[in-house]
Amino acid sequence: MTEVTVVDIIGYIVIFVGVVFDLLGAIGLVRFPDVYNRLQSATKSVTLGTFGIMIGILIVAGFTPLGIKALICGVFLLLTAPVSAHALSRGSLRFGAKMWKGTVIDSYGKDKLGGPQIESEEGEAKESKEKDDEVA
Amino acid sequence: MSVLWIVILIILGVASFLCLFRIFRGPTIADRMVGVDIMGILFVGITAITGILYNLSFLVDIAIALALISFVGTLALAKYLERRTLDD
DSSP: OOOOOOHHHHHHHHHHHHHHHHHHHHHHHHHSSHHHHHHHHHHHHHHHHHHHHHHHHHHOOSSHHHHHHHHHHHHHHHHHHHHHHHHHHHHHHHHHHBOOOOOOOOHEEEEEEEOOOBBBBSSSSHHHHHHHHHHO | HHHHHHHHHHHHHHHHHHHHHHHHOOSSSSHHHHHHHHHHHHHHHHHHHHHHTOOOOOOHHHHHHHHHHHHHHHHHHHHHHHSOOOOO
């Protein structure tokens, strides 16, 4: 087990790339301005990063029970994470979370909700702080 | 190779703390739900990496169950966020 083969090194590289994707997704979750941007950044890159971790575990462990289960877990994650992100974004739009003020178009809001859900230039910070207090 | 595993786990821990920052600091309740969802997926990765680090196969089973629970929980939270009720 102490000897490191080339296959192991390839697996470690894949795992490390996946972890870096995870970190970039989390940084995007902190840095982006509104809910939809955060969801877009975080969901896509964190899903791909965790799938990369699972593929790297499959490469390192080979076709042992651990590797097969990691592959199953990765495929399951790849199928379900976009579904939950879609439900979350639809729910937050129905809830009334405003888009960032630099947003260009909101077709869903214009068609279904009676007007685009884009925040105005001023007064939004106060309103969001009030909503925060209400939630707390 | 143990240094590599330590670095990987530290990076994943930093990412989890960034999600925790968003959960505490998020302006609306939707931001907090996004943070919880992303943190669940990160914990799946951490559990699987712990499984290969100690060569314990059952930790990957736990990771599968955690992914399932995170998925169902996020769907329930999104449904609650959409209507603010759980009755339909």
